[in-house]
Amino acid sequence: MRLGRYRFAPPLWGWVIVIVGVTALSSLGLWQIQRGESKQAMLAQRQAAGKNPAHDFMAARRAEGGSTPAYGLRYTVTGRLDADRQVLFDNQVRNERIGYHVWTPLVLEDGGRVMVDRGWVPLGPGGRSQPPDPAAPTGEVTMVGVWRDLPRPGMRLGGDGVCQLEGWPRVLNYPDVEQLRCQYDGDVANGLLLLDEADPRGFARNWQNQFEQMPPVRHFGYALQWFAMALAVAVIFVVLNTRRIR
Numbered sequence: 464m465r466l467g468r469y470r471f472a473p474p475l476w477g478w479v480i481v482i483v484g485v486t487a488l489s490s491l492g493l494w495q496i497q498r499g500e501s502k503q504a505m506l507a508q509r510q511a512a513g514k515n516p517a518h519d520f521m522a523a524r525r526a527e528g529g530s531t532p533a534y535g536l537r538y539t540v541t542g543r544l545d546a547d548r549q550v551l552f553d554n555q556v557r558n559e560r561i562g563y564h565v566w567t568p569l570v571l572e573d574g575g576r577v578m579v580d581r582g583w584v585p586l587g588p589g590g591r592s593q594p595p596d597p598a599a600p601t602g603e604v605t606m607v608g609v610w611r612d613l614p615r616p617g618m619r620l621g622g623d624g625v626c627q628l629e630g631w632p633r634v635l636n637y638p639d640v641e642q643l644r645c646q647y648d649g650d651v652a653n654g655l656l657l658l659d660e661a662d663p664r665g666f667a668r669n670w671q672n673q674f675e676q677m678p679p680v681r682h683f684g685y686a687l688q689w690f691a692m693a694l695a696v697a698v699i700f701v702v703l704n705t706r707r708i709r
Contacts, residue, residue: 465708473704481700485693492689494615499682505535505611506679517607521571524652531653532610539607540577540656542569546599548647549632550578552614557583557667563634565597565666566655568647569606575650578643579606581658582666594634600664608656609670613640 465471473481520540523532532538544567551563562585568576587595616637626645627633633646640653658665 468708469705470708471701471705473700477700477704481696484696488689488693488696492686492693495682495686495689499679499686501534501612502677502682503679507535520577520610520656521573534610534612534654536610537607538610538656539605540569540571540579541603541605542571542577543603544569544579544599544601545576546601547631549597549599550638550643550646551584551594551632551634552580552638553634553636555583557585560585562586563594567597567599568651569604569656575652576647577652577656578654579608579656579658580668581664582668584666591634594632596632597666604664606656606658606662606664608658608662610654610656612654613638613643614655615639 515537517537517539518532520532520538523538546567548568550566550568552566553563555562555564562583564583565581566578567581569579570576581597581599584595584597587593614637626642627635635642635646638646640651643651657670658668660668660670
């Protein structure tokens with residue numbers, strides 16, 4: 464391509480690399496914007512919810528026609544904890560220590576399940592080869608907490624997308640709702656109940672601190688950095704492949 468006194472002639476492999484790179488960096492920027500907007504909405508809802516009593520989860524679900532209730536609100540949920548089939552959400556850091564967040568399914572009266580995040584536990588003495596198996600209350604229980612969307616990674620590179628068929632508790636890394644439904648071979652609500660910090664049936668947790676450590680404005684700042692890197696890659700690509708015609 465000739466542009467006045469200059470000629471722009473990148474090789475095919477160069478186009479491939481820059482398109483993949485710019486697309487990946489831009490995707491990470493968009494993901495950070497989505498995270499920031501989601502956290503903004505959740506913080507606003509949490510502030511409003513803190514002034515009101517918790518909603519009944521089943522009633523809210525029926526009112527929504529069976530769909531997921533609103534994120535960021537406090538709900539009370541009654542059912543039976545399935546302590547024999549818990550999920551350990553992998554690679555969770557607390558005070559510079561690696562561990563898991565314990566997701567315990569609470570079986571509802573209609574047979575569906577709500578995943579309850581009961582907090583953080585450290586790696587067991589055997590390390591990753593012997594993950595912990597946290598205890599949970601038996602019988603019918605009522606739990607209260609804030610409802611949020613399932614955590615999502617910046618990019619999915621495969622791996623845990625395959626449904627495991629044996630062994631509990633199961634160590635998973637950013638499972639989506641379809642994977643959770645596959646694990647339990649049944650309905651699982653699309654979201655996560657963050658168990659109230661005052662509830663003794665959980666483990667180490669500080670939900671407010673998690674929001675303060677990564678406020679929405681920081682997500683937007685990271686998004687700007689990713690977009691700037693995408694622009695830099697494009698500019699460098701143009702500069703390196705543009706020659707002045709003599």
